[in-house]
Amino acid sequence: MRRDQVTAALSPVLVNLGALLLTVAISMGVIAVSGNDPVAAMRALWDGAFGGRTQIAGTLSKMIPLMLVALGWIVAYRARRVSIGFEGQILAGGILATWVGLSFSSLPMVIHLPLAVLAGVVGGALWAGIAAVLWARRSVNEIISTLLLNLIAIQIVNWLVRGPFQESTGTFPRSGPIAPSARWPELIEHTPLSWDFPLALATVFGIWFVLKRTTFGFRLQFTGANEEAARYGGIDTRSVTVIALVVSGALAGLAGSSLLLGGESRSMSDNFSANYGFEGIVVALLARNHPIACIPAALLFALLRQGGGLMEARVGVPSSVVMITQGLVILLVAGSGFLLDQRGRVRVDAEESTPHPPTEARRATVEVG
Amino acid sequence: MAPLLQMTGITKRFPGVVACRDVSFAVEAGEIHGLLGENGAGKSTLVKILYGLVDPDEGRIEIDGREVRIRSPRHALALGVGMVHQHFMLVPTMTVAENVALGLRSDRPPLSRLRRVAAKVAELSQRYGFHIDPDQQVGELSVGLQQRVEILKLLCRGAELLVLDEPTAVLTPQEWQQLRGTMRSLADAGKAIVFISHKLDEQLSISDRCTVLRDGSVMGTVATAETDKASLARMMVGRDVVLRTERPPRAPGRPVLEVHGLHLNAAEDRCLLADISFTIAQGEIVGIAGVDGNGQRELVEVLMGIRTATTGTIRHEGETVTRLTPRRYNRIGAVIPEDRHRMAIALGLSVRENLVLKDFCRQPFSHRGITRPRVFRDFCASLLQEFDIRTPSLDVAMRQLSGGNQQKVVLAREMHRDPGLLIAAQPTRGLDVGAIEFVYRRLLEHRERGGATLLVSTELDEILSLADRIAVLVSGRFVALLENRDIDIQELGLLMGGASEMVAS
Numbered sequence: 001m002r003r004d005q006v007t008a009a010l011s012p013v014l015v016n017l018g019a020l021l022l023t024v025a026i027s028m029g030v031i032a033v034s035g036n037d038p039v040a041a042m043r044a045l046w047d048g049a050f051g052g053r054t055q056i057a058g059t060l061s062k063m064i065p066l067m068l069v070a071l072g073w074i075v076a077y078r079a080r081r082v083s084i085g086f087e088g089q090i091l092a093g094g095i096l097a098t099w100v101g102l103s104f105s106s107l108p109m110v111i112h113l114p115l116a117v118l119a120g121v122v123g124g125a126l127w128a129g130i131a132a133v134l135w136a137r138r139s140v141n142e143i144i145s146t147l148l149l150n151l152i153a154i155q156i157v158n159w160l161v162r163g164p165f166q167e168s169t170g171t172f173p174r175s176g177p178i179a180p181s182a183r184w185p186e187l188i189e190h191t192p193l194s195w196d197f198p199l200a201l202a203t204v205f206g207i208w209f210v211l212k213r214t215t216f217g218f219r220l221q222f223t224g225a226n227e228e229a230a231r232y233g234g235i236d237t238r239s240v241t242v243i244a245l246v247v248s249g250a251l252a253g254l255a256g257s258s259l260l261l262g263g264e265s266r267s268m269s270d271n272f273s274a275n276y277g278f279e280g281i282v283v284a285l286l287a288r289n290h291p292i293a294c295i296p297a298a299l300l301f302a303l304l305r306q307g308g309g310l311m312e313a314r315v316g317v318p319s320s321v322v323m324i325t326q327g328l329v330i331l332l333v334a335g336s337g338f339l340l341d342q343r344g345r346v347r348v349d350a351e352e353s354t355p356h357p358p359t360e361a362r363r364a365t366v367e368v369g
Numbered sequence: 370m371a372p373l374l375q376m377t378g379i380t381k382r383f384p385g386v387v388a389c390r391d392v393s394f395a396v397e398a399g400e401i402h403g404l405l406g407e408n409g410a411g412k413s414t415l416v417k418i419l420y421g422l423v424d425p426d427e428g429r430i431e432i433d434g435r436e437v438r439i440r441s442p443r444h445a446l447a448l449g450v451g452m453v454h455q456h457f458m459l460v461p462t463m464t465v466a467e468n469v470a471l472g473l474r475s476d477r478p479p480l481s482r483l484r485r486v487a488a489k490v491a492e493l494s495q496r497y498g499f500h501i502d503p504d505q506q507v508g509e510l511s512v513g514l515q516q517r518v519e520i521l522k523l524l525c526r527g528a529e530l531l532v533l534d535e536p537t538a539v540l541t542p543q544e545w546q547q548l549r550g551t552m553r554s555l556a557d558a559g560k561a562i563v564f565i566s567h568k569l570d571e572q573l574s575i576s577d578r579c580t581v582l583r584d585g586s587v588m589g590t591v592a593t594a595e596t597d598k599a600s601l602a603r604m605m606v607g608r609d610v611v612l613r614t615e616r617p618p619r620a621p622g623r624p625v626l627e628v629h630g631l632h633l634n635a636a637e638d639r640c641l642l643a644d645i646s647f648t649i650a651q652g653e654i655v656g657i658a659g660v661d662g663n664g665q666r667e668l669v670e671v672l673m674g675i676r677t678a679t680t681g682t683i684r685h686e687g688e689t690v691t692r693l694t695p696r697r698y699n700r701i702g703a704v705i706p707e708d709r710h711r712m713a714i715a716l717g718l719s720v721r722e723n724l725v726l727k728d729f730c731r732q733p734f735s736h737r738g739i740t741r742p743r744v745f746r747d748f749c750a751s752l753l754q755e756f757d758i759r760t761p762s763l764d765v766a767m768r769q770l771s772g773g774n775q776q777k778v779v780l781a782r783e784m785h786r787d788p789g790l791l792i793a794a795q796p797t798r799g800l801d802v803g804a805i806e807f808v809y810r811r812l813l814e815h816r817e818r819g820g821a822t823l824l825v826s827t828e829l830d831e832i833l834s835l836a837d838r839i840a841v842l843v844s845g846r847f848v849a850l851l852e853n854r855d856i857d858i859q860e861l862g863l864l865m866g867g868a869s870e871m872v873a874s
Binding site: 213214215216217218221222225226228229230231232233234235236 | 673675694695696698699704706711712713714715716717718722725726727729730735738739740742
C-alpha cells in the first residue's frame, strides 16, 4: 500500500520530467537541422535566463503574469467553465490600474499603489463579470463571449493610448509615465524584479488553500464534477460558477496591473498584454490544473521567454525555434498526461463497477460500426 | 454435438482484483442462457472477454467446437457473437435501415446498398415479428423498439449468439413482455441468447438455464425450471435474502408534509402535474406508483425546490414552504434522487467528498468557511461502518464502487442524521437483491423512528411491500390514492397500465 502510494505520487513527476527531457532532445534536433549548434543554443538559452542577476530577475518577473493567469484558468475550470478571455481581462485590469496610476499622483505610495493594484483586480473582475452574467442570465457560451470580449478590450486600449491616455508629446501610441507612487518597489535593485513577485507567489498558495480547504472550494469542486448532483445537494451552482468566473478575471486583472506597475514598464503601450493571457492557459495545462504546480510550470515558460532572445542574438537561432519548443512542451506534456489517464482507466475497468457509457460507447461505435 | 459456445477455465486478473476466476460455461444453440450475479460479480468482464474487449489471462473459448481467440468486437461479430449494449449505439436522426447499414460492408463498394439492407431488415422483422419499418427514423421509436433495431443490426450481420447486457433496465413492464416474446422467437429459430440481468424474476421467467456468478467464480449452472427465487438468491448472495418485509402497524402521527392542489405547467401550457394533493404523516410511507415519465421526476423536483409549482401549496410541519430552494429543502429533508449518476453523486470525486455533500458547511465540519478534513475523515469512517459501504478507501473515486455501494453512499449521506422527511425516488434501481434488501431495511427503520417518506417507484412489488398508502400517478395526475390493504395487484397494474396507453396515444 505504502509503495503504491509513493509510486502514485511519483509517477506524474517522472512522466512530466521524461516529457521535458524529450522536448529538449527534439528541440536540439530541430536546431541542428536548422544549421546551428544545438549545444551552443542551449547554453545561450540558459545564460539568457539564468546567466546573471538581471537575467534571473527577468525570468522571475515573467513568471508573475503566467502564474496569475494560470490560476485564473484553474479557478474557472474547477467549475468546468472554459474561459479564454484572460488577454481581455489583463487589458481591462491594466486600463484601470493605469488610470489610477496616472491620476491621484499626489497620494502617498501606501495608498496609491494598493489603490492601483485594486483597480486592476476590479477591472479584470468586471470584464469577466460581463461574460459571467451573460452565461448565468442568457446561457451565452463563455468560450465565445470571453473571446469576443478580448477583441473589444484590445480596441479600447488602442483608442486609449492614442487618445485620452496618450503621452503629452502625442507621438507614440503609449500612455504618459505612471506615477512612481503607484509603482511596485524593486525587490532586487536595478532589476525588473519587484515586490509583486512575492505577492503572486502568495496568491498561488492562497488559491490553493481556497480550493482545497474552504467550503467555497468544495462547492466549486462539486459543481464542476457534477452540476446537477450539486444542485440536488443544495449548492447554488449558478452563483458559485459566476463567482468562479469573476475571481478568475480578478486574477488576470491582477496580472494586468503587475505588467504595468511592476518590472521595467513605465507606461501603458498598446500590446502590453504580450500574449500572457494565452500562455498562462498553457502553464495551467502543464501544471495539470494544480495551483502549486503552476510555479515550476510558469518558471519553464518564463525561461523560454527570457532566454529565447539571447539564443537568437548569440547563436542566430530563429525565435520561431522557441515557439516550436513551447509547442513541443505542450504536445508532449499533454501526451504524457494521456498516458497517466490511461493507466488510471485500466484500474477503473478492473473494478467493473458501473458502466461508463462514454468510453464503452466510443469503442463500440468505432469497432462495431 | 459441441455447444455453440464453450468457455473453459477463464481467469482474468486486474491489479488488486480477480475479476473472473476459473469461469466455465456453455451455451447451446436455441437456448436462452441467463447470467446472474451481483454488481461486481464478474458478469461484465466475462462478457467483455467474449466480445473481444478484454483479453483473458487464462482459459479457452470455443465456438462450434473450434478454439478461438477473440481479438475485437468486429472479430467477435465475424464469429457470430453479437452484443446489445445497455446504452444503445444508434444514430437517432437516421432511419432504421441506415442504422443497420452503418459499418456494414457493401457487396458492391463504393455504392451503398441501402435498398437491399432495407429489404433484409423488412424480411427479418417479418420473420421474428418485430413490427419495424426500415424507413422510420430511429429517434421516433420507443426505447423498446430501438432495442429491437439493435438486435436487427446483429441479425443482419449473421450473429448466432446474442448477448443482451441488462436489456430490461431501460424498459417499461409492457416492453419487457414484448422483449420476452422476441427472445423466445429468436431462440426457437435456433439462435442462442446470453441474457444478463440481476433480476431474479426475469431470469426465472425467460431463461432455460442460468449460470450464477459470485465474486468472479461460477456458483453453478441450474435449469430454471428446477429452481426457485429463494435458492437463486442464495446462490447469488451467499446467504438467505429476505425481501418480504414486515411492516408493523403504526399509529399515524402528525402530518409532516401536506401538499394541496399542486399544478405545474410547462412553457406551452402543457400540464406536467395537475391537482396533486396528499399528506404524509410521521411514521408513514406514501408510495407513488406509475410508469416512468408520468410526472414522478417533476413532482420530486417541485417538492425539493428545483422547480417552482405553478399553483398549489406545500406545507412542512404546518409551515408553508411553497417557495423552496434545494438548499432550504436539504435543511428540512433528505432526498435519494432517481438517477444516481446524474443527480446524486459525482463519479469523479472521492467517496469522502460524496459523503459530506450535505454536511460540509455545517459545524463541526467547517468553521467560518474553512473545512476540517480530520472531522470529515472520522465522520466518513463511521458512516462506512454503519452503512456497510465496501470501498478500498475513502479516497478512491466514486466511479470505482459497485452500484450497490454507490447507493449506500447516497443512503448514508442522506439518512445518517434521521431526516424527518425523506424523498426516495427509485431507491433500488439497478441494484442487486443484497443491496435492495439493505435499502428496504433502512427505509423501514426510518418509518419506525417516525420519519415521513415519499417513495417513488416503478416497481409495483416495491411499493406494495413498503408503502402504507399508494397513489397512482398517470400523466401528472393521481388516478387513485389507496390504503395499502388488500390491494389487488392486477387492479393496480390496470390503473397504471391502462393509463400508460393513454399516454402513448
